[in-house]
Amino acid sequence: MLGAVLAGCGGGAGAPDAGREAARMGTPAAAGSASPSASGSPAAAPQAGAPAKPPTMAPGPNGLTPVFERAKQQTDKTVALTFDADMTSDQGPRAEGGEHFDNPALISTLRTLKVPSTIFMTGRWAEEYPDQAKSIGTDPNFEIANHSYSHHAFTSPCYGLPALDAAAARADVDRAFAAFRQAGAVNTVPYFRFPGGCYDDQALRAVSTAKVTAVQWDVVSGDAFAKDPAAVAEQVLAGVKPGSVVVMHCTRSAAPVTEEAVQRIVPELRKRGYRFVKVSELIGK
Numbered sequence: 001m002l003g004a005v006l007a008g009c010g011g012g013a014g015a016p017d018a019g020r021e022a023a024r025m026g027t028p029a030a031a032g033s034a035s036p037s038a039s040g041s042p043a044a045a046p047q048a049g050a051p052a053k054p055p056t057m058a059p060g061p062n063g064l065t066p067v068f069e070r071a072k073q074q075t076d077k078t079v080a081l082t083f084d085a086d087m088t089s090d091q092g093p094r095a096e097g098g099e100h101f102d103n104p105a106l107i108s109t110l111r112t113l114k115v116p117s118t119i120f121m122t123g124r125w126a127e128e129y130p131d132q133a134k135s136i137g138t139d140p141n142f143e144i145a146n147h148s149y150s151h152h153a154f155t156s157p158c159y160g161l162p163a164l165d166a167a168a169a170r171a172d173v174d175r176a177f178a179a180f181r182q183a184g185a186v187n188t189v190p191y192f193r194f195p196g197g198c199y200d201d202q203a204l205r206a207v208s209t210a211k212v213t214a215v216q217w218d219v220v221s222g223d224a225f226a227k228d229p230a231a232v233a234e235q236v237l238a239g240v241k242p243g244s245v246v247v248m249h250c251t252r253s254a255a256p257v258t259e260e261a262v263q264r265i266v267p268e269l270r271k272r273g274y275r276f277v278k279v280s281e282l283i284g285k
Helices: 002-009 018-024 092-096 104-112 123-128 130-137 166-183 201-206 229-239 258-271 279-283
Strands: 078-085 117-121 142-146 188-192 213-215 244-249
Touching: 078 258, 078 279, 092 123, 104 130, 104 258, 117 123, 117 130, 117 188, 123 130, 123 166, 130 142, 130 166, 142 166, 142 279, 166 188, 166 201, 188 279, 229 244, 229 258, 244 258
Parallel strands: 078 117, 078 244, 117 142, 142 188, 188 213
Antiparallel strands: none
16 A cells, blocks of 8 residues: 555646646735634644744635645745655554654754755654654744645545545545644644645545645655665756755655655755755745
8 A cells, every 4th residue: 555655646647637727827825824724723823833824825716726836936946845754544553563654864864954844744644653743843944734634545546545535535634734733733834735646626626625725746756665865866856947846755664765865965956056945935936
């Protein structure tokens, strides 16, 4: 199952139909437009470490969830490294058996290198590693975005993932945000990444009431199941353009060379004049 999970994160659901393409064309909405259930914060003063009013995009036609893939401002040499913290709802026994779905060394390296990053976390991951979820979610270097609770598919087919119906999909988003709150994460943002990157109009409609911006990517790192960090680094370096969103993973058992690849990617992109930002900064441009 994890093979389908991680393989899917570098793919997608194929060419967009008209509705999905239109959803992509949404414009940035007023800052802080996310609903309380989406942001995980009721109408109260922001807590220490929380991003102030993260920007979202306006809904697409017919209220479809908007989709962000790359910054419209493509002359500024900024790039967002994003990391999917994947764990499906039924993988608890594997974690109990010693399989590591976390990657503390990667988080430590991002801190050491001072790389602002967006972590797309599943709710099940936050439940399995609450201390790490809290540590990441209270560190201003990071923002936590929603990658569903269960990492089940929001449309089918999607790399063999079990599919959710519309009601279950919407509830899955809420359940993930609740898991982040339960773990003590503060700096959550109203962004959502579809499991496997798979979505269609029905999926965009299903999560529209969550008031989130769906975040895809334009650079696939190829770190899932990779054994050569140099090859992963080269693939990222070859693909990055100003405003890019790079998809990588924070799942040690199935993406074991990501941390080493990051050690190669970061200095080289900085040498090329790039500045690392969170997704919220790209959306706000």
